[in-house]
Amino acid sequence: MTRTLTALFVSLLVLWPVPASAALPSxxxxxxxxxxxxxxxxxxxxxxxxxxxxxxxxxxxxxxxxxxxxxxxxxxxxxxxxxxxxxxxxxxxxxxxxxxxxxxxxxxxxxxxxxxxxxxxxxxxxxxxxxxxxxxxxxxxxxxxxxxxxxxxxxxxxxxxxxxxxxxxxxxxxxxxxxxxxxDGDPGGRALSLVVVLLAALPLVGLAVWALRRRALRPVRVVPLSEAVVDTVDSAAREELRRELARDLPSYGRRVAGFKGPRSRAAKALAAYEAAARVLDTAGDVSDLVGVRVLLDHCEAALTAGPSPRHCFFDPRHQGVKAPASLRVPASPRATTVPACPDCRRDVHAHVPPRAVLDSSYGLPSPYYAVPAEQSVWAATGYGTLAPDLVERVLSGGARG
CATH class of the missing domain: 3.10.310.50 (Diaminopimelate Epimerase; Chain A, domain 1)
Structure with missing residues (x-):
């Protein structure tokens, strides 16, 4: 009997829940x-x-x-x-x-x-x-x-x-x-209106179904997308991004010039602004233009005393809460962790290549992080997600090695 009571007492001690406050370290x-x-x-x-x-x-x-x-x-x-x-x-x-x-x-x-x-x-x-x-x-x-x-x-x-x-x-x-x-949102009125619209549209729906069936019997001619078309679309998107940055840059310059805050923040804002202006002057690829946007985000953080920018490793323009995503080298035990947006994390988990910024500076377009680190500051730092000294690197050596 004594052994049974002792065993029961020990079990209660083991299984008794620990208060949450005690579980957290000081x-x-x-x-x-x-x-x-x-x-x-x-x-x-x-x-x-x-x-x-x-x-x-x-x-x-x-x-x-x-x-x-x-x-x-x-x-x-x-x-x-x-x-x-x-x-x-x-x-x-x-x-x-x-x-x-x-x-x-x-x-x-x-x-x-x-x-x-x-x-x-x-x-x-x-x-x-x-x-x-x-x-x-x-x-x-x-x-x-x-x-x-x-x-x-x-x-x-x-x-x-x-x-x-x-x-x-x-x-x-x-x-x-x-x-x-x-x-305005009366469900009864909406339901009645919907019924009236459907009844009136029935003849048109029947005609549309008949037309679609006729069309489905025709052979479909698929026109392949040419490299020239892709280049035209990419070029238009690149120039639009360049115009957007050229419009934004002067306003940052005025804000930096008129900044009255602490000297340390003023220095950080000025450095990020100068780095962004320098890259924009020589940017020849969309990967450089994305880098300008990242540098302006650093300038904004310094001006507003906000936290350091948190970008998606694959494309800093991606929105959503950034969280770690684990990447593994194919046929290797090596792995690393990078910050990623929800869509990119979902792609990584599904073993689908995430939509990354492409770099065309050295031939065929490839993910920017595939460029050798000595040839691109973006690849070397993951647009600042892998190294905190992105601004200093741009000012000292430029965007390209």
Missing amino acids: DANATSRILSPLVVAEHLAEEPVYVHPDRYVSTESSLVLSEDRARDLNDRVTEELPGVYLAVTPWPNAPRSMGTAVVNRSEAEGTFLLVGDGLTVISVRSEGDKVPGPSSDTVRMVLAVVNQRPDLARADLGDRLDIALDLLGDEEAAAREYERMSS
């Missing part, structure tokens, strides 16, 4: 601390808007906010909407459980708006009968408008949040917008 990395609901809650206790640094990565993406836009949102909420708090984080789709954790850890009371790695805005409210800020009905209507109104489907995050704050401060306007959206 020196957890900065990213884990930033993503913690407790850190977000502590920030919201001091300022009503929290924006994670990752949401500043690219000013061209509708999923991110510029620092100026985030500051404006913070000022608006502070002055116009007491009892409202906003957190923009990389949490996948801002799960409601994370929002609840923020509310439970926060000393503030009110309505907490959260945005994850997409554009959807959700809300979590403090418990209690007298929660400060807009009513729960108003919040529900506002979120329905900013998340479901058809004309906002392509609006960027900043515009969505501006509209949300406008409506949260005006309950009557929120009700009007919600009613207008609901009436």
Whole structure:
């Protein structure tokens, strides 16, 4: 009996769950601390808007906010909407459980708006009968408008949040917008209209089916795509990219010249701008033009005190969250890891060559990373994803070895 009780006690000790706080080392990395609901809650206790640094990565993406836009949102909420708090984080789709954790850890009371790695805005409210800020009905209507109104489907995050704050401060306007959206999207009316359209279109559908069957019986003549056509298309795309960069470069020059921030950031911004201008002057291949865009991203990061640019190894123009992708050398145990966008990671996992920047400077077009490192700074650094000194290398040796 004693042996049985001892064995049971030992089993309980082994299987007893360890608290999550005890499982984490005391020196957890900065990213884990930033993503913690407790850190977000502590920030919201001091300022009503929290924006994670990752949401500043690219000013061209509708999923991110510029620092100026985030500051404006913070000022608006502070002055116009007491009892409202906003957190923009990389949490996948801002799960409601994370929002609840923020509310439970926060000393503030009110309505907490959260945005994850997409554009959807959700809300979590403090418990209690007298929660400060807009009513729960108003919040529900506002979120329905900013998340479901058809004309906002392509609006960027900043515009969505501006509209949300406008409506949260005006309950009557929120009700009007919600009613207008609901009436425009009446499913009964849409269904009736659809039936009428289908009935009217039946004769045309029959005629189209007959014509398609007749056409299918005809022999199809396939015209092969010639190298000349491909060259023409590539040349047009290259020149369009060159014109775009030539339009953007002067504005960066003006911003660098008028920069009033710390000297170290001013030096970094100036170096990246000079490197971009130097490459653009001599760029003869699309791979060089892509490099100019990367260098301007470094200039932007220095001007705005944002994090270092995170690009896709295969093509820096690819959008989406960058994450490690494992590449293995064929018929070899050697492997390496590079940052890649979601599409490229999917291709790598499916053993399909990702769509990479092509380099035509040395003959037939080939992926830029296939060029010997001594002949291309882009290949040597993976457009800066493999080495942090891309700007210095361009200034000291140019884009080509």
